[in-house]
Amino acid sequence: MNERNIRELDDSELDLLFEAARDTSPLPSPDLLARVLAGAEALQPGPPEPAAPAAAPGGRGASAGLFAGLLAAVGGWAAVAGLATATLAGVWIGYAHPDLAAGWAVAPSTEVVYDLSDFEPRYDDFTPLMEGS
């Protein structure tokens, strides 16, 4: 084809290219989402100060104490942020790459069967050491 005779793309042909660009838009990796969330966590202003806990058992103070205890048990806010990030990554993978998640879901789990004896030490395990000495 002579270059001078090459026909320019018309509007409908360009529109198909724009549509293709939208359809193949890059998805953020779980790592990027985790970094963005870490930034949010680091820069977020603290929540309003809670009211002083009441001393009476079973009252608001007790539930706040229970929550604080649970928080401490899982490692504090930093651990909660980690859990949230991991959850988000899972949600994102399921949303953006359902075929990948499906692949994990059907992964065979019983094809390889181990016996207790497989984990016992054997003389073979020490042969290279003996030969090397």
Next chain:
Amino acid sequence: MALDLDGDISDEALLVAYGNGDRQAALALTTRLTPRVLGFACRMLGGDRAEAEDVAQEAMLRLWKQAPDWRQGEAKVTTWLYRVVSNLCIDRLRRHRSVDIDAIPEPEDGAAPVTERLIAEDRARALIAALATLPVRQRQAVTLRHIEGLANPEIAEILGISVEAVESLTARGKRALATALAPRREELGYE
């Protein structure tokens, strides 16, 4: 606040909630806005994924910093973000002088693509390569109008120019794309 992935709650309401210490709001904003920010940055930077991820992270970081001082009702959160991404991309383009078009994988010659997905990927790559040859202002306007799907007044606000100037930029940008891609019409699947 419950995690809002579907968009029932406005970006602005989520940002205010984030500024008030709501952690769920940060999750919702991250999942909602990061893909848009990344996509725009990637197209502005000629398909450079690593650079685009850096820009996306930096833009979101600036959003978190802005949250406590966010003035409600003045600008849409996405408009503000697109402006930040736009400026960050311009800075990087100036630093690198030009996008390495050779780094964008070319569509393979020979056998015809076998699926619609492959055709779409080939077309998207060709478009991004052609966009990278446009002046930055035209690239911004065309991308925001025809790929991000924004209205001209919002683009004008993002770029800090008049609506008429946006119309002129998009028209010239599209004409330049039509010419630049003409020699590739066959491999793009056009007759």
